[in-house]
Amino acid sequence: MDSRLIFEKSHKGRFAYSLPKQDNYLEIPTKFKRTSSLNMPEVSELDVVRHYTNLSRKNYGVDQGFYPLGSCTMKYNPKINDFVASNPSFTNLHPLQPAESMQGALEVYYKTAKYLAEITGMDEVTLNPYAGAHGELVGLMIMKEYHYRRGDYKRTKVIIPDSAHGTNPASVNVAGMEVLEVASNPDGTVNIEDLKAVLSDEVAGIMLTNPNTLGIFEKDILAIKELARQYGALLYYDGANLNALLGITRPGDMGFDIVHLNLHKTFSTPHGGGGPGSGPVGVKKELAELLPNPRVVYEDGKYQIKYLPTAIGQISNFFGNFLVVLRAYTYILTLGKENLKYVGKLAVLNANYIKESLKDYYQVAVPGLCKHEVVFSGLKSKAVSTLDVAKRLLDYGYHPPTIYFPLIVHEALMVEPPETESKEILDGFIETMKTIAKEAIENPELLKTAPHNTVVRRLDEATAARKPILKYQDIINN
Amino acid sequence: MSKVMEGLKYTHSHEWVKVENDIALIGITDYAQDSLGDVVYVDAGEVGMIVEKDEMFGSIESVKAASDLFSPVSGEIIEINQEVIDNPELINEDCYANWIIKVRMSNQEELNELMDASEYQEHLE
Numbered sequence: 001m002d003s004r005l006i007f008e009k010s011h012k013g014r015f016a017y018s019l020p021k022q023d024n025y026l027e028i029p030t031k032f033k034r035t036s037s038l039n040m041p042e043v044s045e046l047d048v049v050r051h052y053t054n055l056s057r058k059n060y061g062v063d064q065g066f067y068p069l070g071s072c073t074m075k076y077n078p079k080i081n082d083f084v085a086s087n088p089s090f091t092n093l094h095p096l097q098p099a100e101s102m103q104g105a106l107e108v109y110y111k112t113a114k115y116l117a118e119i120t121g122m123d124e125v126t127l128n129p130y131a132g133a134h135g136e137l138v139g140l141m142i143m144k145e146y147h148y149r150r151g152d153y154k155r156t157k158v159i160i161p162d163s164a165h166g167t168n169p170a171s172v173n174v175a176g177m178e179v180l181e182v183a184s185n186p187d188g189t190v191n192i193e194d195l196k197a198v199l200s201d202e203v204a205g206i207m208l209t210n211p212n213t214l215g216i217f218e219k220d221i222l223a224i225k226e227l228a229r230q231y232g233a234l235l236y237y238d239g240a241n242l243n244a245l246l247g248i249t250r251p252g253d254m255g256f257d258i259v260h261l262n263l264h265k266t267f268s269t270p271h272g273g274g275g276p277g278s279g280p281v282g283v284k285k286e287l288a289e290l291l292p293n294p295r296v297v298y299e300d301g302k303y304q305i306k307y308l309p310t311a312i313g314q315i316s317n318f319f320g321n322f323l324v325v326l327r328a329y330t331y332i333l334t335l336g337k338e339n340l341k342y343v344g345k346l347a348v349l350n351a352n353y354i355k356e357s358l359k360d361y362y363q364v365a366v367p368g369l370c371k372h373e374v375v376f377s378g379l380k381s382k383a384v385s386t387l388d389v390a391k392r393l394l395d396y397g398y399h400p401p402t403i404y405f406p407l408i409v410h411e412a413l414m415v416e417p418p419e420t421e422s423k424e425i426l427d428g429f430i431e432t433m434k435t436i437a438k439e440a441i442e443n444p445e446l447l448k449t450a451p452h453n454t455v456v457r458r459l460d461e462a463t464a465a466r467k468p469i470l471k472y473q474d475i476i477n478n
Numbered sequence: 479m480s481k482v483m484e485g486l487k488y489t490h491s492h493e494w495v496k497v498e499n500d501i502a503l504i505g506i507t508d509y510a511q512d513s514l515g516d517v518v519y520v521d522a523g524e525v526g527m528i529v530e531k532d533e534m535f536g537s538i539e540s541v542k543a544a545s546d547l548f549s550p551v552s553g554e555i556i557e558i559n560q561e562v563i564d565n566p567e568l569i570n571e572d573c574y575a576n577w578i579i580k581v582r583m584s585n586q587e588e589l590n591e592l593m594d595a596s597e598y599q600e601h602l603e
Contacts, residue, residue, distance in 0.1 A: 166544075404542040461541045462516030466566060 070402035070414025073265035095318035106303035121252020122282030135260030135279025188214035225255030244372035247341025346419035378411030488598035
């Protein structure tokens, strides 16, 4: 397949479209006119269409096949979500038009926040953050401000287990606080003794993912909550793994004070490709006044936009990624309460089915039941590395699982099969994983040089990171 | 099997120290470089920075992960190995020949808290 960049397909003088020269146009003042050439590829419309159509065919998404990327909940995005979100009555709205003229959209915003509050057991929710990490930052700003307004200025530290997602410590730093890392138990759960050792009156909060990144439920969560209360620290829930709990239990019931969600994970809106995502933040009522502006309230029989002086401020242009929220709203209504509760159960069942089916070939990192995802510690035979297994999966047409995360598992390979995948799909994947395990013993070279069937072969990731080529100009110059 | 060098001091977080009078040369161990895989970036603070024992002085990044670097001793950074910063692959090629920072120690007694080669070998097992 032709892998040239569009610049390399450029042919002098070729163009796609031209406008007739008109005399009655207002002349652009010379000082605003560009003097250098635009340096655009010179291609025909057909060149452009073929170029990007072929590029899109090299892509891989949930609509093409199984995407077991751990910690990412790559579930199917129902087409009805897009159907609703492409309605011109929504797409043609402007966020600055009067509230009376967009009551329907405000109702969607208001009700989605209400539903998410009910699902997570929180009192109030903002939908303004644009993505998960943005939600984390907003949640931490609320945490910081809560202590600050009480005059408790010494609380500058946030406790995070070493099994956490990398965004957690990053967000703490961006929020201007300090990370206190605690070592976790071998199953990734919080070590209560270690936690006690680092707790103090300087701790603003504890940030946890539950189930944790090893797919294990934090069974001591109520004890952790008591400890947090005792030391005056808030409890923060990273919603990355909420899919496992959907309809079974709620972070609010476990004592979490602040929650962020990822609509692009749990609530079936598109995930990956740089977004747009959506990272709502839910809080208990003591923190509700701090939620960012603007807010949507229902007063005097109509939906209204409010800016409260008590808010931490404004963290988005307007109402976040509204069309993403609309997709999540559609998802919640499509499933309804009675079906949402099966999401967690089916996701957990799928993960355990894969774990049991592969445990003779791949080393299970934590024995016993897992939640929505299963972490293996590489091949049992150790014949090749986890990276080789992942690269070989590309040859079989699968998106590889998450590898080398969580960091506390050696040769980690993390599979998350969402509830939307059928038994036949899982069986196909399991058979492929078994085939790869056998190949690793019989013909390790085949795996070490994989992938073989893709557009490009194995890439030199180390050189790419050490000496990155970031723009076309660099290729010409090399 | 990771290589452990005789004559060096080691930390639990897999840094090594080579002592030359009151100067400590600090790098990462073979176990650390092997676990990280291909190192692509090393950040080691600045000359003149005061470091505390067990506190972070920089970070190291591989294609797999990013990790913090912890100083085995307290003191002042007097030199940074620019060659390693420019060519991080040197850490993979020979982690014991390529130190990352030189620290003028402020408390040499801290060295007693570090492991020697045989203790570190045991720690790895």
